[in-house]
Every structure is written in C-alpha cells, then in structure tokens.
Amino acid sequence: MITITKIPKHSLTLALSLLVLLSGCYSSAPITTTDTQLKSKPNIIYIMADDMGYGDLGSYGQTKINTPNLDKLAGEGMRFTQHYAGATVCGPSRASLLTGLHGGHSPIRGNPKWTNSGKPVDLKPQDVTIAEMLKANGYKTAAIGKWGLSESKESAGDDWLASMPLQQGFDYFFGLKGHLAAHHYYWHRLFENNQPFELKDNDYINNKGVYTHDLFTDKAIEYVKRQNKEQPFFLYLAYTIPHLALTVPEDSKQQYLDLGWPKRMMDTQGHYRNDAEGNTTYAGMVSRMDRDIGKLLAALKNQGLDDNTLVIFTSDNGHEYDNGFFNSNGELRGQKRDLYEGGIRIPFIAKWPNKIKANSTSDHISAFWDMMPTFCELAGGKGCPETDGLSMKKALFGETGQAEHDHLYWEFNESKGPLQAVRQAKWKLVKRYKKPVELYDLSKDIAESNNIALNYPDVVAELSEKMVAARTFHPEFTLKKLPSPWKKK
Numbered sequence: 001m002i003t004i005t006k007i008p009k010h011s012l013t014l015a016l017s018l019l020v021l022l023s024g025c026y027s028s029a030p031i032t033t034t035d036t037q038l039k040s041k042p043n044i045i046y047i048m049a050d051d052m053g054y055g056d057l058g059s060y061g062q063t064k065i066n067t068p069n070l071d072k073l074a075g076e077g078m079r080f081t082q083h084y085a086g087a088t089v090c091g092p093s094r095a096s097l098l099t100g101l102h103g104g105h106s107p108i109r110g111n112p113k114w115t116n117s118g119k120p121v122d123l124k125p126q127d128v129t130i131a132e133m134l135k136a137n138g139y140k141t142a143a144i145g146k147w148g149l150s151e152s153k154e155s156a157g158d159d160w161l162a163s164m165p166l167q168q169g170f171d172y173f174f175g176l177k178g179h180l181a182a183h184h185y186y187w188h189r190l191f192e193n194n195q196p197f198e199l200k201d202n203d204y205i206n207n208k209g210v211y212t213h214d215l216f217t218d219k220a221i222e223y224v225k226r227q228n229k230e231q232p233f234f235l236y237l238a239y240t241i242p243h244l245a246l247t248v249p250e251d252s253k254q255q256y257l258d259l260g261w262p263k264r265m266m267d268t269q270g271h272y273r274n275d276a277e278g279n280t281t282y283a284g285m286v287s288r289m290d291r292d293i294g295k296l297l298a299a300l301k302n303q304g305l306d307d308n309t310l311v312i313f314t315s316d317n318g319h320e321y322d323n324g325f326f327n328s329n330g331e332l333r334g335q336k337r338d339l340y341e342g343g344i345r346i347p348f349i350a351k352w353p354n355k356i357k358a359n360s361t362s363d364h365i366s367a368f369w370d371m372m373p374t375f376c377e378l379a380g381g382k383g384c385p386e387t388d389g390l391s392m393k394k395a396l397f398g399e400t401g402q403a404e405h406d407h408l409y410w411e412f413n414e415s416k417g418p419l420q421a422v423r424q425a426k427w428k429l430v431k432r433y434k435k436p437v438e439l440y441d442l443s444k445d446i447a448e449s450n451n452i453a454l455n456y457p458d459v460v461a462e463l464s465e466k467m468v469a470a471r472t473f474h475p476e477f478t479l480k481k482l483p484s485p486w487k488k489k
C-alpha cells in the first residue's frame with residue numbers, strides 16, 4: 001500500500017502541490033476549477049443507517065415495516081444487491097468508507113478499546129478522507145449525525161481535535177463525536193463544529209427531552225436549504241437509527257399497534273435504555289427515519305437541486321436487534337459481528353435523475369471503499385488518492401466495462417477472537433478463530449449453509465493466500481485473541 005500524506009486545514013492549491021511533492025499519491029498537478037466546471041459537478045448526499053439489516057426495507061423484501069420513501073427512492077433509482085459494508089461493526093466500517101481502505105489497510109480496524117493496548121484508535125492528521133478529496137475539488141462538505149471516529153476525550157488536550165470532522169475535511173459538523181453518546185437517543189451533549197451543543201433538559205436514563213435523531217434531520221434540511229447551484233456540496237448524513245437503544249417517540253409506534261404482533265419485552269434498565277416493547281419500537285424507528293428522509297428529499301426538490309444530486313442510502317453493517325420476526329437479513333446468514341453475509345451485505349440505493357436508470361437493479365460486487373474513487377471520478381477530480389476501491393460509475397450508469405474487484409477482504413476481532421473473510425467472484429472464504437476454514441459458493445448458496453471447503457482445496461489455498469496478503473501490520477490491530485475491554489478489573 002502507498003502511504004497517503006495529508007496536510008491538515010489545507011488550501012486547495014497549496015495542499016495538492018504539497019501532496020504531490022511529499023507523497024506522490026495525487027496523480028496530477030494542482031486542480032484549478034472554473035465556475036462552469038463547479039456547476040456541472042453533482043451534489044452528493046450519502047445517508048447511512050446504523051445497524052439496519054439487508055432485509056429491513058420494503059424494496060429488499062421487508063413485509064412488516066413500512067418504508068415508503070426509501071422504496072420510492074429505489075423505484076426512482078438503482079438498487080444494488082451485492083454491496084458490502086467496510087466492517088461488521090460501526091467504527092471500522094465508517095473508517096473504511098471515509099478513507100477508501102478496507103479492513104486490512106484501514107487506520108481503524110475495530111471498535112473503541114478492542115485493541116492491543118485497550119485504548120481507542122482515532123483518525124490521524126495523515127489520514128485522507130472523502131471530505132478532503134471533495135473539498136479539494138471545489139465542494140462544500142458537511143457531516144451530520146454519528147461520527148464515531150473521535151474517541152479521545154477533550155480533557156486529554158488538543159489532540160482530540162485532530163480526529164474531528166472539521167480537521168478531517170468537513171466544513172460543517174453537527175452530531176455525536178463518539179460511540180457511547182450514540183447509544184442514547186436523548187443524549188445531552190452533542191457538537192456543532194468543534195463546540196459542545198448542550199441539551200440541558202435531555203435525560204438519557206429516562207428517555208426524555210429532544211430525540212436527537214430529529215435534530216439530525218432538522219440540521220440536514222437546514223443545510224440543504226442553504227445550498228445553491230453555484231457550488232456543489234457533499235452531505236454525509238449518518239443517522240443513529242435503528243442502533244440500540246430501542247426507543248422512539250410514541251407517534252412513530254402508532255401504525256404498528258393493535259396488529260397482533262408478538263410482544264418482545266426489552267431490558268429497560270441496562271446500558272441501553274430501551275422502551276419496554278421492542279417490535280413496535282424497532283419498526284417505529286425505521287419508519288421514522290424513512291419519514292424524515294422523505295422530508296429531506298422534499299427539501300432538496302424544493303431547492304431545485306434534485307436533478308443534479310446523487311442520493312445514496314445504505315447501512316453501516318448488518319442488523320443487531322431482530323431474532324427472526326422481521327427477517328431483517330432476508331436470506332442471509334448472520335448479523336452484526338459476523339463476517340457471514342448478514343453481517344456485511346447491506347442495502348445500497350442510488351438515485352440521480354437522468355443519470356441512473358429508474359427502477360433498476362445491479363448485482364455489481366462493491367463495497368464502502370469504492371466510494372472514494374467513485375465520488376472522485378464524479379467530481380472530475382485529477383487528484384484521487386490511492387485506495388483499495390474501484391470507481392463504480394459505470395455500474396451506476398448501467399454502462400458496460402465496469403471494473404471488477406479481484407477480491408474483497410474483511411476482518412473483525414472481538415470476544416469470539418479474530419475473524420477474516422475474503423470474497424472472490426462467487427467464492428466466499430470465512431476463517432473463524434480456532435475453527436475449520438469455511439468455503440461457500442454464493443451463486444448457489446447465498447445463505448452460506450453448505451461448507452464445501454473439503455471439495456475445493458485449490459480454491460481454499462488460493463483464497464487463503466489472498467487473505468494473508470490482504471493486510472498490512474498495525475500495532476494495535478493484530479490477529480490475536482483479545483481480552484474484553486469492558487470486563488471489570
């Protein structure tokens with residue numbers, strides 16, 4: 001892998017000049033952008049749910065939860081059936097998205113404290129993000145919602161700022177900086193840019209006050225209303241729904257009451273301050289997010305910006321809540337914290353009027369690390385960083401000649417020990433800690449129910465070699481059994 005050197009808070013010309021000289025990772029001289037070129041670049045809105053399964057949308061087979069706005073988005077755009085998250089949990093998945101690097105090369109390969117030292121790993125000044133790349137290509141940039149890549153405490157000094165969105169290429173940030181805060185929908189302390197945004201009446205223990213998801217929607221709509229056609233923008237809207245805790249205002253549950261659903265009683269006094277009954281709450285959360293995405297898309301249209309805006313909806317990894325009632329992973333095996341398909345294959349819907357064919361489907365195999373090169377090509381960038389991704393522009397536009405990955409790689413290391421997986425075309429190799437290796441033919445066995453490793457030793461040997469070669473050394477993320485950082489010592 002080539003190391004990408006980043007100059008924080010760079011100006012357009014100076015930054016790209018220095019990057020060329022210092023790292024060699026930008027492929028051309030500094031970019032100069034005319035007003036006409038700026039107007040031709042698409043706006044990009046990238047919406048990410050948190051822990052929503054592949055089968056949680058009507059357009060992906062859901063029959064119980066109503067998602068009319070996202071289903072309409074799929075009807076007006078393209079639905080991808082083989083798109084993958086960066087990881088099977090939040091932090092490394094988001095890092096993969098923003099840096100364009102898969103889990104074998106990413107600067108963050110696990111959730112906070114699941115490291116050799118037991119300390120969290122944040123983004124560093126030298127890590128180049130999508131926002132920095134787009135900003136260098138003339139974009140305004142905003143991140144709203146869950147950041148989750150800055151776990152350092154403010155009391156530790158000024159170092160915590162280095163991993164915040166404004167230091168990572170975003171012009172505007174409103175949301176939650178770390179993971180713990182994002183576990184509660186009535187959290188009292190958010191950030192606007194680098195300043196605390198206090199909700200003094202919020203009580204996350206008793207789920208009272210302002211539902212923070214609603215604030216994310218309001219801020220996203222405000223941001224869109226401030227835009228015009230003179231300069232393109234990138235909005236990264238990272239919702240916290242439907243991550244635990246399961247809680248939602250009562251109005252979002254109304255349509256699911258009195259349907260005869262079985263009740264699933266939840267723990268209301270633990271770390272996650274859940275509402276008492278889970279099924280109506282989960283459905284209400286997903287539908288509330290769907291409702292609010294509809295509001296955002298309406299605001300985009302009212303601003304006259306929808307025709308030149310690429311809207312993407314996806315999730316950061318597989319579901320965690322469902323025990324079968326909602327069939328949140330469809331035909332897929334596994335869920336969050338698995339490297340089976342249910343843990344990493346996610347919905348991915350893309351709409352861009354007159355560019356992406358309406359009501360279309362793609363089986364192109366793609367992943368989070370493809371977003372950096374895709375957005376860079378769409379932005380007309382001459383300075384695209386080296387990544388593990390491939391631009392999927394041709395797949396989006398339904399064109400022939402789309403470049404394909406030789407293989408995709410994931411890793412994960414928590415209580416069950418290190419897990420690894422490789423996908424190459426129809427083959428999927430899964431390696432679990434101290435377990436026999438598993439091989440699946442996804443073209444015939446999407447549920448990964450028939451381990452055929454003994455039948456294809458040559459395929460196992462080839463993919464095992466690729467698995468070893470896929471990762472570089474990181475002192476905090478080595479493939480060994482880790483003690484739980486959450487056990488009392």
